[in-house]
Amino acid sequence: MTVPLSHGLVARRSGPLSGTARVPGDKSVSHRAVMLGGLAIGETVVHGLLEGEDVLATAAAMAALGATVTTPDAPGAPWRICGVGVGGLAEPACVLDLGNSGTSARLLSGLLATAPIFSVLTGDASLTRRPMRRVTEPLSRMGAEFLTRSGDRLPMAIKGAPLPVPIDYVLPVASAQVKSAVLLAGLNTPGETTVIERTPTRDHSERMLRQFGAEIRCEPADDGGEAITIAGHPELAGRTVRVPGDISSAAFPLVAAAIVPGSEVVLQGVGLNPRRTGLIACLEEMGADLTVTPDPGAEDEPVGTLTVRGGPLVGIDVPPERTPSMIDEYPVLMVAAACAAGTTRMAGIGELRVKESDRIATMAAGLAACGVKLEVEPDAMVIHGTGRPPAGGATVATALDHRIAMSFLVLGLVADAPVAVDDAAPIATSFPGFVELMGGLGADLSAPSVPSASAAGPGGAP
Numbered sequence: 001m002t003v004p005l006s007h008g009l010v011a012r013r014s015g016p017l018s019g020t021a022r023v024p025g026d027k028s029v030s031h032r033a034v035m036l037g038g039l040a041i042g043e044t045v046v047h048g049l050l051e052g053e054d055v056l057a058t059a060a061a062m063a064a065l066g067a068t069v070t071t072p073d074a075p076g077a078p079w080r081i082c083g084v085g086v087g088g089l090a091e092p093a094c095v096l097d098l099g100n101s102g103t104s105a106r107l108l109s110g111l112l113a114t115a116p117i118f119s120v121l122t123g124d125a126s127l128t129r130r131p132m133r134r135v136t137e138p139l140s141r142m143g144a145e146f147l148t149r150s151g152d153r154l155p156m157a158i159k160g161a162p163l164p165v166p167i168d169y170v171l172p173v174a175s176a177q178v179k180s181a182v183l184l185a186g187l188n189t190p191g192e193t194t195v196i197e198r199t200p201t202r203d204h205s206e207r208m209l210r211q212f213g214a215e216i217r218c219e220p221a222d223d224g225g226e227a228i229t230i231a232g233h234p235e236l237a238g239r240t241v242r243v244p245g246d247i248s249s250a251a252f253p254l255v256a257a258a259i260v261p262g263s264e265v266v267l268q269g270v271g272l273n274p275r276r277t278g279l280i281a282c283l284e285e286m287g288a289d290l291t292v293t294p295d296p297g298a299e300d301e302p303v304g305t306l307t308v309r310g311g312p313l314v315g316i317d318v319p320p321e322r323t324p325s326m327i328d329e330y331p332v333l334m335v336a337a338a339c340a341a342g343t344t345r346m347a348g349i350g351e352l353r354v355k356e357s358d359r360i361a362t363m364a365a366g367l368a369a370c371g372v373k374l375e376v377e378p379d380a381m382v383i384h385g386t387g388r389p390p391a392g393g394a395t396v397a398t399a400l401d402h403r404i405a406m407s408f409l410v411l412g413l414v415a416d417a418p419v420a421v422d423d424a425a426p427i428a429t430s431f432p433g434f435v436e437l438m439g440g441l442g443a444d445l446s447a448p449s450v451p452s453a454s455a456a457g458p459g460g461a462p
Contacts, residue, residue, distance in 0.1 A: 008395070009405070009424040009435070011412025012444040016262030016310060019441045023250045025050035025243035026271045027430050029301060031103050032180070032208045033241040034058050035111060037081035038067030039088075039187065040212055042238030046079040049243055053429040054101035061098065061108055065119075066090035086236060087188045091117035095155070098123045100356065100400065100429045102130055103177060105154065109135045110181030113144035114164040114188040122155040126356050126400040126426075132156055135181045138169045142185055142193075166191040166232065173351065174324045176201035179228065183209065183216070186230040193232065198225040201324040202275045204301070211300055212236040244271030244303045248328040248403075249431045251279050253441060254308055255332045256410045258288045259339045259389075263310035265441055269295075272302040278326030280306075282333055286313040286340055313340035315385055320348025327351055331407040334363050334383060338372045339414060341387030350379030356426075357399035366408055369394035370419060393417030395448075402426040406434060413443055420448055 030050040035058065037044030049055065059079075063069045066089055068082040084090070089111065098104040098121060105121055109132070112119050122128065133152035140146060143161025148154065166189050169182055179195045183205055186193030198221075206228060209216050215231035250270045257265035272294060283290055289309040294302060313336060326333070330352055337344035352359035364376045371391030373384040392415025398405040405421045412419030427434050435445050 008420055008422050008448050009409055009445055010418050010420040010448050011409040012418045013415065014260060014413045014442055014444045016264070017253070017257050017260050017441040017443060018264050020266040020268060021253060021437050021441060022268050023245045023253070023270065023437070024052065024431060024433065026246040026301075027052065027054060027248065028103065028202060028204045029208070029243045029271070030055045031058050031107060032204055033243060034062055034069070034081060035107060035184070036208055036212045036236060037238065037241070038062035038065065038069070038083045039086050039111070040083040040236040040238045041085050042082070044081045044083065044238040044241065046081065046241045046243065049079045050246065050430070052432050053099050054104060057097070057099045057101045058104045058108070061096045061104060064092040064094065064096060081238075083236070083238060086233060087115070089115040089117060092119050095120045095122050098127060100124050100126050100426060102127060102356070105132065106135045106177040106181050107184060109139060109158065110184035112158045112160055113139035113142055113185045115160040116162040117160050118158070120155055120157045124400070128154045130154075131354060134173070134175060134178050138167065138178070138182050139185055141167050141169070142189060164189040166193040168194045168196070170196045171198070174199040174201050176205070176324070180205040183228065183230050186232055187214065187234065189232040191232055192229050194227050194229040196221045196225055196227045199321060199324055200226065200275055202273065204273065207300060208241070212239060242299055244298070244301050245269045246430070247271050247276050247279070250306060251329045251332050252406045252410055252431070252434070253438060254279070254283070254306060255336050256413055256438070256443065257308045257310055257441075258283060258290070258313065259310065259336060259414050261310045263308070265308055267306040269303055270306050272304045274302070275325050278322045279329040279333060281322065282316065282318055282326070283336065285316045286336065287311070288313060312387065315340045315342030315344040315383070318344065318346045323348050323351065328403060331359055331363050331403045332410060334367060334381065335407050335411045337383040337385055338367055338370075338390050338411065339388070340385040342385060344383045344385065345380070346382075347380040349381065355401070357401040357404060359401065359404065362397070362399050362401060362404050363407070366394065366396035366404070369396065370411060370415060389414040389416060391416050392419045395420040395422060397422050398426065400426050402429050402431065406431065409438075409445060
């Protein structure tokens with residue numbers, strides 16, 4: 001199925017979804033594999049790398065910084081990266097354009113902060129609206145200098161510290177990206193750099209740093225939480241990385257199958273990192289018919305198979321402490337909640353306001369336009385499900401947010417009337433092949449027959 005995503009998409013009520021599929025490689029793991037491969041001595045071979053626009057932006061940036069990045073010569077072949085060694089990054093000849101990728105911007109800021117070179121980062125209309133102070137504040141303490149637009153936004157110039165200093169940094173909010181930026185900066189910093197997190201966040205950086213040969217330890221912090229310490233100036237060695245399927249991408253066919261009656265979908269090779277499985281816990285609490293089968297032979301990151309069957313769901317209270325383990329899955333969880341019987345309360349989700357879009361406002365506007373009853377608070381959303389599909393019938397403004405677009409397309413598979421999204425092009429940033437995969441399972445996704453005159457965005461329904 002080939003559909004011009006830039007012209008939007010329409011999802012219509014489908015029959016039961018069925019089949020077996022594999023989602024693309026994990027975006028978080030892919031970014032880190034490219035970056036650490038670019039710092040390692042020798043060749044790194046990456047199997048299953050996500051070839052989405054975000055990861056390709058990271059690969060282009062690492063090539064501009066001196067790494068040799070060889071793209072596959074055949075479908076399914078691995079990527080190969082020859083690194084420059086810790087401390088070996090070269091000054092780029094041009095501005096590093098990171099497209100829509102906030103992960104690229106924040107993690108590369110960490111690498112560049114302690115490299116004695118000058119660089120400039122920029123991105124698309126969405127990325128240049130996102131604040132960077134969360135990473136520039138701790139990295140400035142290490143000696144880097146940053147020059148940004150008003151509001152700490154990209155484009156951003158970075159003058160790396162010629163003599164970086166290690167720090168102990170307590171994360172003010174749970175953020176794997178900020179944690180990772182500081183740890184990556186610590187690679188080219190003498191002594192030990194420590195990040196303390198009160199709430200556990202995804203630990204892909206810690207796992208992969210250790211696999212490449214970094215000296216990193218995780219210990220209980222003195223007054224609660226965990227202290228992650230990295231020793232500076234390790235010699236990282238190239239290795240083979242096998243990227244698991246992205247659970248954040250699996251979330252869309254997973255929820256679709258759970259809410260479309262009669263469905264049975266099997267998703268193979270999905271990453272099951274215990275700090276990424278909050279959505280699975282929520283769906284199980286909502287009564288979803290979901291089976292998780294771990295792969296005993298998985299390397300580095302836990303991997304397994306998810307089998308889900310369609311059936312009734314009930315509303316739940318999602319605990320705030322679960323947020324870091326499913327921060328990217330809340331939009332599609334809101335879709336599940338809209339179809340469940342009873343009220344679902346999601347608190348402690350203020351971080352959604354500083355993602356690719358203000359996901360609380362954007363989802364609330366789109367859901368309301370589709371007939372869903374809800375209430376919004378600064379860091380919470382309450383959705384009142386009726387136990388049946390919502391009315392639908394809206395065209396939703398996605399605010400250039402890939403997860404918003406995919407979430408409303410999932411909703412359209414059960415809604416009484418079709419649901420459209422104004423621009424599906426951003427889906428390629430994280431889930432190339434989304435339309436083909438969903439179509440193969442039986443989803444009815446197509447281009448709109450005529451251009452939409454208006455759309456529902458954060459300002460309200462059309």
